[in-house]
Amino acid sequence: MPFVETKDHTSLYYRDWGTGQPVVFLNSLALSGNMWEYQMMPLTNRGLRCVAYDRRGHGRSDDPGRGYDFDTLVDDLAQLINQLDLHEITLVGQSMGCAEIARYLSRHGTSRIARAVLIGTCTPFMLKTEDNPQGAPEEIFEVLLKAQLEDRQHYYRREGLVSYFGSRWPDKEVVSTEMVQWLIQQVLETSPKASVECFRSAWHTDFRPDMQAFTVPTLIIHGDRDQNCPLLYAKLTAQAIPGSQLHVYEGAAHALFLTHKERLNEDLLAFINS
DSSP, X not given: XXXXXOTTOOEEEEEEEOSSSEEEEEOXXXXXXXXXXXXXXXXXXXXXXXXXXXXXXXXXXXXXXXXXXXXXXXXXXXXXXXXXXXXXXXXXXXXXXXXXXXXXXXXXXXXXXXXXXXXXXXXXXXXXXXXXXXXXXXXXXXXXXXXXXXXXXXXXXXXXXHHHHSSSSOOTTTSOHHHHHHXXXXXXXXXXXXXXXXXXXXXXXXXXXXXGGOOSOEEEEEETTOSSSOHHHHHHHHHHSTTOEEEEETXXXXXXXXXXXXXXXXXXXXXXXX
């Protein structure tokens, strides 16, 4: 099985399919690289090389119980990129993965990066502060964290579905019950330590200074019914990245990679080939 070893000797599992221009996928919080199944297969069939890896504590990667700050997480990404010797990369992130792209660009630069795609982004800063009045109050974070610590299984099987799909029971014509269970299984297989610490980091890390590092073409895709990361975040991110494109999917929530997979794939292909 393919693994890359990080600076602190954490082994990260990755998938590397196809040949051609590389596309590296970065995952949502608590999900593994498996989440990109419905993007990697079609894009590989269209002549692209698709790489997805399991963040530390996620999927088949090691669970070291540490290193869930964004500097360490993007150093892990850099190690993967360097080991595979990838160039002219399209970075594609979902939710927390978008924040990792922002920090990667500011910490490691764009020498290997051709373009970036932010899907359901949580940038530039989620937390409400004196100089970020549009953020969410700390009290909301504390309530969500408490629910996870008390009953993680219930939180993700019930409350998590509401925000991720925009309803308690997703429309079976859009996404099957089996697909929802597959997604929940990925979440519950994630280390609880990794899940909580990544949740904490995503909420409390200010990515506004990282926005100036987006000097490559950037596409932002967001649903206007996203409850995990409201559309406001996408608009603020677009404002902070000169020349970026913002595509808004009407009636869509957070799980665009499943609920709008065909449209998303076509948008990815058009952007990569532009």
